[in-house]
Amino acid sequence: MLRIIDRQTEAQTELKRIGDRNNGEDIQPKEAIVREIVTKVKQTGDRALLEYTEKFDRQVYTADQLKVTGAELDAAYQQISKDLLSAIQVACQKIEAFHRQRIPKSWVQFDEDEVVLGKRYTPVDRAGLYVPGGRASYPSTVLMNAVPAKVAQVPHIIMVTPPGQDGKINPAVLVAAQEAGIEEIYRVGGAQAVGALAYGTETIPKVDVITGPGNIYVTLAKKMVYGTVGIDSLAGPSEVLIIADEQANPIHVAADLLAQAEHDPMAAAILITTDSNLARQVQHEVSQQLAHHPRKVLTEKAIAHYGLIVVVESLAEAAELSNLFAPEHLELEIADPWDLIEQIRHAGAIFIGNSTPEATGDYLAGPNHTLPTSGAARYASALGVETFMKHSSLIQYSSTALKKMSSTIQILAQAEGLPSHSDSVKFRTE
Secondary structure, eight states, X not given: OOOEEOOHHHHHHHHHHHHTXXXXXXXXXXXXXXXHXXXXXXXXXXXXXXXXXXXHHOOOOOGGGXXXXXXXXXXXXXXXXXXHHHHHHHHHHHHHHHHHTTOOOOEEEEOTTSEEEEEEEEEOSEEEEEXXXXXXXXXXXXXXXXXXXXXXXXXXEEEEOOOOTTSOOOHHHHHHHHHTTOOOXXXXXXXXXXXXXXXXXXXXXXXXXXEOOOOHHHHHHHHHHBTTBEESOOOOSOEEEEEEOTTSOXXXXXXXHHHHHTTOTTOEEEEEESOHHHHHHHHHXXXXXXXXXXXXXXHHHHHHHHEEEEEOSOHHHHHHHHHHHOOSEEEEESSSHHHHHTTOOOOSEEEESTTOOHHHHHHTXXXXXXXXXXXXXXXXXXXXXXXXXXXXXXXEEOHHHHHHHHXXXXXXXXXXXOHHHHHHXXXXXX
């Protein structure tokens, strides 16, 4: 049963508990396991990959079987429906159109003192995309990671994804990858795949940036290799927070909560409402929709542990609690959602109005669905083109400009006790 609470102090405590659900006491043993896996992949390359693939995925491969073949890529198109292919193509186009608006622009500025300043953006040489498997296949995750990398013009993009029980990759995932321009794909997952991307093996090249969500082992592996490579974020279990008032449809709200809960037993589904009648209606509707849910067991578990309804006195109070939680996904199912936007400071993505369920953003609206979780929206943003790019500062002083600023630079250098810094300017200007 989805719980209802109406006291703000209790609500704050519960939201903090839910936000911290990925930092339990069992993290340390998992970290030790991941450290062993990553270290072994670094030291022994393909041999470790094959051992862990057999151990965790129950698949026995040779090194040359890790890469998905051209024949498998071609066959994938014959294994999905025309409707699914069309949907993947539409989503790919919309995601690309959005991300093309986000390409950082290099710039150069000339000032009156003959100083030239600027920024130059360039893509990384290699990007590694992690696409999770296991409970479901995620062609949408392929598009959300691959399309921005291609828009950024990364010259070498590699995808890794765990094999299914039959040893194969879901054909929709393979088609999505090809539609986004990715054809170098390896059937390997887990922490060992992250280690392979970070350090390289005889078969899998070392990359510069790793993106994509995964389970706790994948997340911990990304955390461990950060610094050796760049990463997009440390994604935790998914979450939605819905702010709704009396005009919201309880059937829609319940469906949106369950759409999040069906992802994972640790997914969080939270409703904050100003209407106690809506709270009770949604509570009842969640139970009704759960009764014959195809993913009932894991969805019920998520609702039981990390589902919550909070009744508040005002939308301002709802916004305050939302900012405290800093949700990955925030839905505003209220009469005047744009009036509340200014009060929302922390959210990965904001879905505005009754006709904008989170599923629109998950699949094809355009903005990326790889978003900060577990409160990281306080300081982090969605994956985008800029994730696959870095910038270099451009600085040029003329001799006149250097002479003009010579004294100021030397004073600062001397104050820091760095005489050669000072001399490097003085020798050029005296």
